[in-house]
Amino acid sequence: MVKNYGTFLSFFFLLTTVLQSQEIQIFTVEDFDLKGKVKTCLVITDYGKELFEFNENGYLAKTVTQYNDTDQDITYYKYSNGELLEKRMESYKNNVLDASTSMANFYTIDTVPQRKILEKIISYDKEFLEQQEYQYDDKNRLTKIVTSNEDGVDETTVEYTPYKNELTISFFFNSVIEKSIRTSKRQGKNGTQKVVLTKEYIDGEPNRAVEEIYNADDKLVSKEVFRHSMDQKKFVMEQKLFYSYDSDGMLNKITTKTKNSEAVEEYIFQFDSSEEKNWIKQIITPNNTYTTRKITYYIDDETEEG
Numbered sequence: 001m002v003k004n005y006g007t008f009l010s011f012f013f014l015l016t017t018v019l020q021s022q023e024i025q026i027f028t029v030e031d032f033d034l035k036g037k038v039k040t041c042l043v044i045t046d047y048g049k050e051l052f053e054f055n056e057n058g059y060l061a062k063t064v065t066q067y068n069d070t071d072q073d074i075t076y077y078k079y080s081n082g083e084l085l086e087k088r089m090e091s092y093k094n095n096v097l098d099a100s101t102s103m104a105n106f107y108t109i110d111t112v113p114q115r116k117i118l119e120k121i122i123s124y125d126k127e128f129l130e131q132q133e134y135q136y137d138d139k140n141r142l143t144k145i146v147t148s149n150e151d152g153v154d155e156t157t158v159e160y161t162p163y164k165n166e167l168t169i170s171f172f173f174n175s176v177i178e179k180s181i182r183t184s185k186r187q188g189k190n191g192t193q194k195v196v197l198t199k200e201y202i203d204g205e206p207n208r209a210v211e212e213i214y215n216a217d218d219k220l221v222s223k224e225v226f227r228h229s230m231d232q233k234k235f236v237m238e239q240k241l242f243y244s245y246d247s248d249g250m251l252n253k254i255t256t257k258t259k260n261s262e263a264v265e266e267y268i269f270q271f272d273s274s275e276e277k278n279w280i281k282q283i284i285t286p287n288n289t290y291t292t293r294k295i296t297y298y299i300d301d302e303t304e305e306g
Contacts, residue, residue, distance in 0.1 A: 023142050024107070024117060024134060026084050027060040036276030037298040044292040055079070056298050070094045083109055090124070099124035115140055176204045191216035209235050219245060250279070 029038045032052060041052045053062040057079075065073045071093050078086035087105040091098045102124040110116045115136035121129040135144040145156040154174055161168045166184040170177060182197045194214040200207050209226040222242050226235035242255040254265045270281040272295060282291045 024084060024119070026079075026082075029054055029058040031060075034276075034278055034295070036274065036278070038276075038278070039296045039298050040294075042294040044294070046290060057082075083107070097124070100127075103129060114138060177201050188213075188215070193221075194218070206235065217249065219243070219249065 029035070032041060034041060037056070037058070038054050040054070043050045043052070049066050051062075051064040051066075052060060055061045059077065059079055059082075061077050063073075063075045067073075074090045074092070076086075076088045076090075077084065085107050087107075089103050089105075091101045100123060104122050104124070106120045106122070108118040108120075110118075117134040119132040119134070121131070123129055130147065130149040132148075133144075133146040134142060135146075137143050141160060142158050144158065147154045147156070156178075157172045157175075159170045159172070161170065165186075166182055168180055168182040170180045172178060178201055180199045184195045184197075186193050186195060193216070196212045196214070197209065198212075199209045206228040208228065211224045211226075212220055213222045215221050220243050222240065224240045225238045227238050228234070229236045237259075239256055239258045242257075243251060244253045244255075246252045250269055251267050253267065256263045256265075265287075266285045268283040268285070269279040271277045272280045274295075274297060276297075278293070278295055280293045280295060282293075283289070
C-alpha cells in the first residue's frame with residue numbers, strides 16, 4: 001500500500017484496475033503518504049519515475065508514468081463537487097498517442113431515489129469497451145455492480161453482515177463468492193486494535209488470505225499471509241510481517257518471518273524543509289534501494305518547492 005511506504009511506480013495503475021471491479025475510488029494527497037497542500041510529487045526510483053499532480057482541494061488530478069524517453073502513460077481526472085466525472089488514460093509509444101489502448105471513463109451520477117453511478121468506458125478510437133452501473137443502498141454502501149460489454153452482462157453483488165463487534169463484507173461475482181473482508185476490534189497491549197481479515201476465492205474455492213492488525217493510531221503493525229492447502233483443507237501460514245515505527249510515527253523496520261527464515265528491512269527517511277515535513281528520500285537497507293520524491297506546494301496562489 002502507498003501509505004505503508006511501498007513503491008509508487010505502477011502501483012497506482014494496478015490498484016485502479018483492481019478497484020474498478022469493486023468501487024469507484026477517488027484518490028487524495030493522504031493516499032500517497034503526503035501532507036499539506038501538495039501540488040505535485042515527482043517520485044524517482046532506481047528503475048523509473050512517476051509524477052502525481054493534485055488540485056487545490058487535494059484530489060489527484062493527473063499522473064504521468066514515464067517508462068523511458070519515448071513511452072509514457074498519462075491519466076487525467078475531472079471532478080465536480082467532490083464527485084469524479086471523467087478519467088482519461090492516454091498511452092504514448094514512441095511519443096505518439098496510441099488511440100487503441102487509450103481510453104476515457106465517463107461517470108453519470110443519480111441520487112434519486114438512491115445513489116447510482118453509470119460508468120461508460122470508450123477507447124480513443126471511439127470503440128465502446130464497457131459499461132458499469134454501481135448501485136448503493138440507503139446508507140450509501142455499494143450493493144451491486146452490473147457490467148456490460150461484448151462478452152455479455154456480469155453482476156457483482158456486495159453483502160454486509162454485522163456480528164457483535166465485527167462486520168463482514170462479501171463480494172459475489174455472478175452469485176459465486178470472490179472475496180470477503182471481515183473487520184473487527186479487539187483489545188491489545190497498547191489499546192484497541194483493528195483486525196482486517198481478507199479471504200480471496202477462485203471459482204468459489206478458498207485460495208488466499210491476509211490478516212492485518214492496526215494499532216490505536218491506525219498504523220499497520222502486523223500482516224499474516226496464508227494460502228489454502230488442498231491437502232490439509234485449511235489456510236496455512238506462509239509468512240508474517242511485523243512493522244515498527246519511530247516516535248514520529250514513521251516506519252523504521254519491517255521484520256518478515258516464515259517457517260524457516262527471518263529477514264529485516266530498515267527504513268531511513270530524509271524530510272523536506274516545509275511545515276508539513278514530508279519525506280523526500282527513503283532508503284531501505286540492507287539492499288540500499290531508494291526512492292526520492294520532489295514535492296511542490298500550493299501557497300498563496302504560488303508554488304513552493306520542497
